Amino acid sequence: MSPGGQEPPAPLELPPAYPARAAWGTATSLRAWQAAAIGQYFDDDPRDFLAVATPGAGKTTFALTIASELLARRVVDRITVVAPTEHLKTQWAQAAARVGIPIDPAYSGGKGRTSGDFVGIAVTYAGVATNPLAFRIRTERFKTLVILDEIHHAGDALSWGEAVREAFEPARRRLALTGTPFRSDVNPIPFVTYEPGHDGIPRSAADYTYGYGHALRDHVVRPVLFWAYGGDLQWRTRAGDEVSARLGEPLTKDLAAQALRTALDPGGSWIASVLEAADKRLSEVRKNVPDAGGLVIASDQDSARAYAALLTAIAGEKPTVVLSDEKAASKRIEKFAAGDSRWMVAVRMVSEGVDVPRLCVGVYATNTGTPLFFAQAIGRFVRSRGRGETASIFLPSAPSLLGFAAEMEVERDHVLGRKISDEGDIFAAEDALMAQAQAGEAASDELEAVPFEALGSSATFAHVLYDGAEFGHAGEVHVGSEEEMDFLGIPGLLEPDQVRSLLQNRQKERRAKQDAAPAAVDEEVDVAAHERLGILRRELNGLVAAWHHRTGQAHGITHAALRKECGGPAAAVATAGQLQARIDRLREWAAKKSS
Numbered sequence: 001m002s003p004g005g006q007e008p009p010a011p012l013e014l015p016p017a018y019p020a021r022a023a024w025g026t027a028t029s030l031r032a033w034q035a036a037a038i039g040q041y042f043d044d045d046p047r048d049f050l051a052v053a054t055p056g057a058g059k060t061t062f063a064l065t066i067a068s069e070l071l072a073r074r075v076v077d078r079i080t081v082v083a084p085t086e087h088l089k090t091q092w093a094q095a096a097a098r099v100g101i102p103i104d105p106a107y108s109g110g111k112g113r114t115s116g117d118f119v120g121i122a123v124t125y126a127g128v129a130t131n132p133l134a135f136r137i138r139t140e141r142f143k144t145l146v147i148l149d150e151i152h153h154a155g156d157a158l159s160w161g162e163a164v165r166e167a168f169e170p171a172r173r174r175l176a177l178t179g180t181p182f183r184s185d186v187n188p189i190p191f192v193t194y195e196p197g198h199d200g201i202p203r204s205a206a207d208y209t210y211g212y213g214h215a216l217r218d219h220v221v222r223p224v225l226f227w228a229y230g231g232d233l234q235w236r237t238r239a240g241d242e243v244s245a246r247l248g249e250p251l252t253k254d255l256a257a258q259a260l261r262t263a264l265d266p267g268g269s270w271i272a273s274v275l276e277a278a279d280k281r282l283s284e285v286r287k288n289v290p291d292a293g294g295l296v297i298a299s300d301q302d303s304a305r306a307y308a309a310l311l312t313a314i315a316g317e318k319p320t321v322v323l324s325d326e327k328a329a330s331k332r333i334e335k336f337a338a339g340d341s342r343w344m345v346a347v348r349m350v351s352e353g354v355d356v357p358r359l360c361v362g363v364y365a366t367n368t369g370t371p372l373f374f375a376q377a378i379g380r381f382v383r384s385r386g387r388g389e390t391a392s393i394f395l396p397s398a399p400s401l402l403g404f405a406a407e408m409e410v411e412r413d414h415v416l417g418r419k420i421s422d423e424g425d426i427f428a429a430e431d432a433l434m435a436q437a438q439a440g441e442a443a444s445d446e447l448e449a450v451p452f453e454a455l456g457s458s459a460t461f462a463h464v465l466y467d468g469a470e471f472g473h474a475g476e477v478h479v480g481s482e483e484e485m486d487f488l489g490i491p492g493l494l495e496p497d498q499v500r501s502l503l504q505n506r507q508k509e510r511r512a513k514q515d516a517a518p519a520a521v522d523e524e525v526d527v528a529a530h531e532r533l534g535i536l537r538r539e540l541n542g543l544v545a546a547w548h549h550r551t552g553q554a555h556g557i558t559h560a561a562l563r564k565e566c567g568g569p570a571a572a573v574a575t576a577g578q579l580q581a582r583i584d585r586l587r588e589w590a591a592k593k594s595s
Contacts, residue, residue: 031220034062037208041066046207048174048191050151053210055179055379056221060092063147063175064099070145071101071119076172078142079103079120080135082128082164083149087330089122091355092149096120125153128167129160135167143172151176152372154189165190180375212382212408216496221382222360222391223496225503226405226465227277227487230397230476231270233262234455234541242455248397248462256398257367258452263396264299264365266306267554268457269541271365272314273479275307277461277488278394279314282342282361285492289389291340292492294361297377298347299368307365308345310556319343357383360492364395374404388493397462406468456541456555461487464503467496471503473510480569486510536579543586562586 030038033053041049053059070076079101081092093105104114107121108131114121121138128135139146146168148154154161168174174191188194194202215221230247235258237243245251245259247270263270278294285292296311298304301323311319320336322329322344336344337356344356359381366377381391395401461484463472477483486506494502544558563569565585568578 030061030065031058032218033208033210033214033220034058034065037062037210038065038069040208042069044207047172048176048193049208050176050178050192050204050206051208051210052178052206053208054212054215054221054382055376056383057179057210057215058220059149059177059179060095063149063177064096064101066175067096067101067145067147068099070173076143076145077119078138078144079147080139080144080168080171081120081122081147081149082125082168083122084125084153086124087333088149089124090330092122092147125160125164129163132163132167136170139168140170144168144170145173145175146171148174148176148191150180151178151189151192152180161187161190179379180372219387220384222384222389223466223494223499224378224382224391224393224405224408225490225499226402227281227392227394228397228402228462228465229270229274229277229394229459229479230462231263231273231457231459232537232541233259233268233270233457235259235262236453236455238452248399248402256400260369260396260398261367261452262454263457263459264303264367265454265457265555266303266310267556268454269556269559270457270459271307272310272556272559273459274365274394275310275363276314277459277479277484278361278363278392279311279342280485281392281394281488284489285360285390285392286342288492289358289360291358292360293336293341293356293358294343294363295356295359295380296343296345296363297366298345299366301347303365304345304347306554308343311343311345313560315342317342319345322346355383356380357385359383360389360391362391362393364393364401369398369400369404371404371407374401378405378408388495390492390494390499402465405465408468454555456544458537458541466499466503469500471507473507483510533576533579536576536583540579540583540586543583543590547586547590558586 037051037053051059051062053062067076067079071079079096081089081096081103083089083092089105093103096103101120102118103120103122104118105122107114107118107123108127123135138144148164148168154164168191176191189204193205195205197203212221216223228248232244233247234242234244237258243255243258245255247259247263251259262268265271275296278296282292282294296304296307296319298307304321304323308319308321311317320332320341320343322332324347333344333356337358340358344359362377362381364374364377378391378393381393393405395405459479460476461472461479461481462476463470464487465471471487473483473486486509487503490499490502490506544555544562547553547558562582562585566578566581568574568581574582
């Protein structure tokens with residue numbers, strides 16, 4: 001029976017779409033893609049259905065609308081939701097409760113039964129793998145709809161996929177959902193249809209696809225602006241060699257990884273400068289979106305705590321720190337989502353599907369860099385609440401990350417028979433890295449496997465990447481400069497076409513000013529001054545690194561103390577006199593320490 005007590009219409013009377021109907025309690029009306037996909041579902045009346053929809057598009061409402069209708073028609077009498085994480089189990093239960101479907105998120109295979117108050121259960125993929133037979137018995141006992149949320153997780157381990165297949169093979173209906181690129185392994189994902197491609201290799205075939213590009217045109221998701229930051233980095237390898245490099249320049253795979261980790265080192269100046277820039281951007285966005293929040297995605301617990309301390313000093317407000325996906329972490333996420341505080345810091349990422357719509361600014365400060373992980377992370381920021389909201393992501397100017405950012409609209413299938421090579425396939429390392437991303441959050445195994453020591457770093461603003469195009473000035477510019485503020489000061493409420501137009505205008509205006517500026521009287525003096533600044537910065541960074549080895553004091557704290565003692569801005573934009581004063585003061589500290 002439907003909530004109004006009326007018998008639902010017979011299948012043949014069902015319209016091909018639901019023009020003003022969502023799952024009861026979830027929304028006032030369905031989005032166009034949801035209505036079209038639901039219409040297709042009931043037209044085809046399939047046992048298995050795969051919907052691929054970009055993060056933030058509304059897959060939960062889509063699935064619960066179908067669940068409500070199937071229950072009302074008595075096609076099914078029980079619901080089982082399988083989600084990647086504990087937090088998402090609770091989130092599904094809360095969403096289902098709003099549509100009149102009571103779901104037990106505390107169910108486990110060992111319980112066997114649940115209260116008669118519940119129509120369904122919510123479990124994790126890992127939970128299914130612990131006792132697939134118990135779930136199979138339950139699935140056989142009832143006419144069950146199984147909702148497989150983010151089904152690519154059935155490929156996290158071969159045993160997970162086998163368990164999902166064993167547990168839910170008897171299900172009356174199965175609805176699979178995903179919003180991110182499929183995995184790189186060649187094991188078929190359970191209950192997904194594969195069809196030969198043009199090259200004869202089988203590829204996953206979605207029953208309905210709604211990509212980011214389409215969702216952006218429909219104003220369902222926000223446009224994403226990527227702020228790329230380069231900089232000078234110094235580190236010592238495990239062999240004792242000291243290496244200097246610029247972030248983003250061509251490097252070997254090992255050196256590129258070490259450069260990225262040096263930039264993300266909490267004791268260096270790079271991450272502190274980027275966090276400060278991101279906080280400025282957040283302040284600008286909050287002028288138009290007062291409750292806008294920011295999220296820093298960290299690699300491990302120690303880095304997360306250190307970033308939180310830096311943000312406390314920068315923003316004058318202590319951020320919310322989420323270190324795991326346990327119940328206490330879920331409460332912290334929910335409290336942050338319902339409030340208006342500025343920042344949250346999470347280890348690696350807040351899991352896919354976690355709903356914090358007010359997140360507008362992000363800092364990608366993790367060394368995990370695969371297409372799947374990147375897409376999941378960016379998916380936390382794209383959910384649109386109203387026209388004109390934009391998302392701003394700050395990230396290292398690393399070629400791989402910039403490549404992922406430029407391919408936001410690329411739709412990928414799961415390919416069977418793919419040749420995995422270490423160099424030629426960007427998905428090659430995905431399995432190992434995803435296992436790390438979902439595993440424990442203490443010091444990263446990757447960091448322990450390749451020991452090295454960060455010595456110093458500085459950040460420069462490179463460009464803004466939007467819709468695959470780069471906008472910026474000639475070369476990289478100093479953090480805190482007027483040129484950087486040209487872009488950080490972009491209004492927080494803009495339509496997608498306005499974003500591109502404004503970026504182009506900012507770039508043209510700045511270049512016009514540069515062209516109109518009078519030429520230098522003595523070019524050699526300018527070159528010499530530029531070279532002198534570089535020499536002084538390298539000298540200062542080297543002394544700060546030596547002071548760190550001697551005292552254990554973090555690089556960022558030392559730089560902050562020198563700025564307090566000697567005055568002036570960050571080293572990246574300080575004058576030669578200010579840099580020299582800091583060098584002299586640090587030498588004085590070292591002399592006193594020796595005596």
